[in-house]
Amino acid sequence: MSLELFLQSLVDGLLMGGVYGLVAIGLTIIFGVMKVINFAQGALMMLGMYVTYWLFALLGLNPYLSIPISAIVLFFIGVGIQKGILSKMMDAPEHNQLLVTLGIMLFVENFALVLFKPDFRSVNVDGMPTTLSLLSININTGKLIAFVFAIVLTIVLFWFLKHTFLGKAIRATSINRQGAALLGVNTNRINYIAFGLGAGLAAIAGSLITPFFYTSPDVGSAFILKAFVVVVLGGLGNVLGALIGGLVIGIAESLGGVFLPGSLKELMTYLIFILVLLFRPNGMFGGKVK
Amino acid sequence: MKRILVLIMMSVLLVIVGACSDSNVQGSDYESDGNSVKIGSIHPLSGGLAQEGQEMRDAIRLAIEEVNEAGGIKSLDGAKIELVESDHEGLAEKGVTEVQKLDSAKVVGIIGTYSSGVALPATQEAERSGIPFVVDIGSADEITERGFKYTFRMQPPATSFSKDFLTYFEEINKSTNTPLKTAVIVHEDSVFGSSIAKAINEQAEEYELEVLATLPHSAATADLSTTINKITSLKPDIVLSTTYLRDGVMLVEGLQNTKFTPKAIIGVANGAFSNASFITDEAAANQNLMDVNYTINPKSEEATKVKEAYLEKYNKHLGPNAAYSYMAAKVLIDAIERAGSTDRTAVMQALEETDYTDHILPQDTIKFDEKGQNINARAVLNQIFENESKVVYPEEYQEVEYVYPAN
Numbered sequence: 272m273s274l275e276l277f278l279q280s281l282v283d284g285l286l287m288g289g290v291y292g293l294v295a296i297g298l299t300i301i302f303g304v305m306k307v308i309n310f311a312q313g314a315l316m317m318l319g320m321y322v323t324y325w326l327f328a329l330l331g332l333n334p335y336l337s338i339p340i341s342a343i344v345l346f347f348i349g350v351g352i353q354k355g356i357l358s359k360m361m362d363a364p365e366h367n368q369l370l371v372t373l374g375i376m377l378f379v380e381n382f383a384l385v386l387f388k389p390d391f392r393s394v395n396v397d398g399m400p401t402t403l404s405l406l407s408i409n410i411n412t413g414k415l416i417a418f419v420f421a422i423v424l425t426i427v428l429f430w431f432l433k434h435t436f437l438g439k440a441i442r443a444t445s446i447n448r449q450g451a452a453l454l455g456v457n458t459n460r461i462n463y464i465a466f467g468l469g470a471g472l473a474a475i476a477g478s479l480i481t482p483f484f485y486t487s488p489d490v491g492s493a494f495i496l497k498a499f500v501v502v503v504l505g506g507l508g509n510v511l512g513a514l515i516g517g518l519v520i521g522i523a524e525s526l527g528g529v530f531l532p533g534s535l536k537e538l539m540t541y542l543i544f545i546l547v548l549l550f551r552p553n554g555m556f557g558g559k560v561k
Numbered sequence: 562m563k564r565i566l567v568l569i570m571m572s573v574l575l576v577i578v579g580a581c582s583d584s585n586v587q588g589s590d591y592e593s594d595g596n597s598v599k600i601g602s603i604h605p606l607s608g609g610l611a612q613e614g615q616e617m618r619d620a621i622r623l624a625i626e627e628v629n630e631a632g633g634i635k636s637l638d639g640a641k642i643e644l645v646e647s648d649h650e651g652l653a654e655k656g657v658t659e660v661q662k663l664d665s666a667k668v669v670g671i672i673g674t675y676s677s678g679v680a681l682p683a684t685q686e687a688e689r690s691g692i693p694f695v696v697d698i699g700s701a702d703e704i705t706e707r708g709f710k711y712t713f714r715m716q717p718p719a720t721s722f723s724k725d726f727l728t729y730f731e732e733i734n735k736s737t738n739t740p741l742k743t744a745v746i747v748h749e750d751s752v753f754g755s756s757i758a759k760a761i762n763e764q765a766e767e768y769e770l771e772v773l774a775t776l777p778h779s780a781a782t783a784d785l786s787t788t789i790n791k792i793t794s795l796k797p798d799i800v801l802s803t804t805y806l807r808d809g810v811m812l813v814e815g816l817q818n819t820k821f822t823p824k825a826i827i828g829v830a831n832g833a834f835s836n837a838s839f840i841t842d843e844a845a846a847n848q849n850l851m852d853v854n855y856t857i858n859p860k861s862e863e864a865t866k867v868k869e870a871y872l873e874k875y876n877k878h879l880g881p882n883a884a885y886s887y888m889a890a891k892v893l894i895d896a897i898e899r900a901g902s903t904d905r906t907a908v909m910q911a912l913e914e915t916d917y918t919d920h921i922l923p924q925d926t927i928k929f930d931e932k933g934q935n936i937n938a939r940a941v942l943n944q945i946f947e948n949e950s951k952v953v954y955p956e957e958y959q960e961v962e963y964v965y966p967a968n
Contacts, residue, residue, distance in 0.1 A: 273794055275794065276790055276791070276794040279790045279793075280786070280787055280790050283784075283786035283787070283790065284786075287783070287784045287786065290783075380607075381607060384607050384611065388612075388615075389607070389611030389612040389614075389615060390612055390838060391612065391806060391807060391810070391838060401814075401817075401818050402818040402819075404820070409818060409819050409820070411786075411818065484783070485807055485810065487609075487611075487612075487807075488607075488611070489607075489608055489609050489611070492609070492781065493781055493782070493783040494783055497783070524784070524787075525784075525786065525787055527787075528787025528788070528791075529787060529790070529791070533750070533777050534750040534777045534778060534779055536787060537779055537782075
């Protein structure tokens, strides 16, 4: 195997890992705060992609400029889901919550199918080259931007959780709900914000993916399973862990594809998943939102 | 509180059930007045293959509408055909339950399924219940290799695709001064892509084609960069590809973003290269891609009429998949007409005697062998020119001259 192939695969894996991390960050926040496993995360990401697609198709808006819009729209959809459905389920057994988010996923996907038809839709960014070349290595521009965003977003979130009052309240709620409530944190409100934030982050991921991946109602399924693995890998509720977990999976998959024959690269993700569950059940970094 | 919870659960369950069975037992436009014959359609109407599935379902609707408007089934006093539509979502296990549902809906025959992975268990279930099953699209050889009496297939099977590809390759390779020698096979890793790749691998040597590598991938993958990296490092003359739509587009676009340009990209039964939305997609600058695939006979006048009717009714182009579904419906209805009965065994026996000449496919009459395979079915070589896919080989169906090597 040539060095060039190795480096190229490493770069591709790193970039794709950033994308996986991006999708997983929203999921990890929702889990960290609410202890709800949100199956609908991929479907919410898909809605974010459609917001971006339609703004592009109807108004010609650059997909990167539609990020705040899709984030805000999905934030409110997220708050709505939490207020309308999940808040009534917070005391129910966990498997019931699981069923509800699964139901929301099925509903949203099929709703999109009826509304938008199953057609594959793509977005082209005017004037943006699809690839950059660096020392004979090709870098997909869309993925590079998503990767950079993933890092920036992780840092911003990390800072937000650490240094703002709201962030501290979110962390307090995630560590000890009753304790936080006793100290005057409105934990119901925190739940709305956390789910809204998770949905908004899914939308940002969606908007960043549209320039290089086809939008269709079932697009979430290509990412959601990986996102779950990434979340567990990084430690449930750990934002920084989600990014690093994403990178690990991305690289493992990409290099696995080079070294292993056939479709075995798909195996890499789950192999790592099982190993982590066996030896570090709390994820690579353990713990909660830090 | 508990009651509210139960209520919510119930409504969510209803939504789930509703979403899943959205179009399960839905009648066609025609009112059932006691004098109707039900046939079933089982395609992926949701999920990753929904686009293809819905196109195919629409073609069956068109075929049925034509027959109904022309007076229905004459041997059954003008009985109208009623379509019972079902959705397998691309899931094998759903294929089985949907066949059971169609069975209890009392359909005379079933048309499906697009996905080989679903066709295998679905036809097995139909065989068990004794329901004639016309496979419109579903390429895995095994579908007609299990000695089933009730299974019939319109499409050429996988090994014949690879055989057709290799013969066409040999022929057109002779016509150029720069014959191509090496290839990399990229295929999706379900039974569809794997069986075609295996068949090409087994016979390639006889046709002086060297396969440098065989690269499978999951059709649902979010990323094909490893595959593309391997291709660019191997630098084959030809990239052979058997994929579905999304992964096919990812492959072509991914290759275009590298500095390496293969001398030809040839699809074998490729789900993307013959897809109407891919061919006309501006994003895929896809000049001169080739595809060995089942398609519509470009020289048939009947086909032109069907294409126009389809475009008018559904505002989209009739693709090869939809054309085969259309013909499958016509063949099944023809069998019911000749059987003069809604008895499933009688319809099965009539299907065995099918000899359908007035069709829209690039082949001789539609006839089934004892295994249920359409014996004259064949793939042709298509090439994409400026947003249109044209038949370039063999000569009897040729629309335009091929460009080879393409780059």
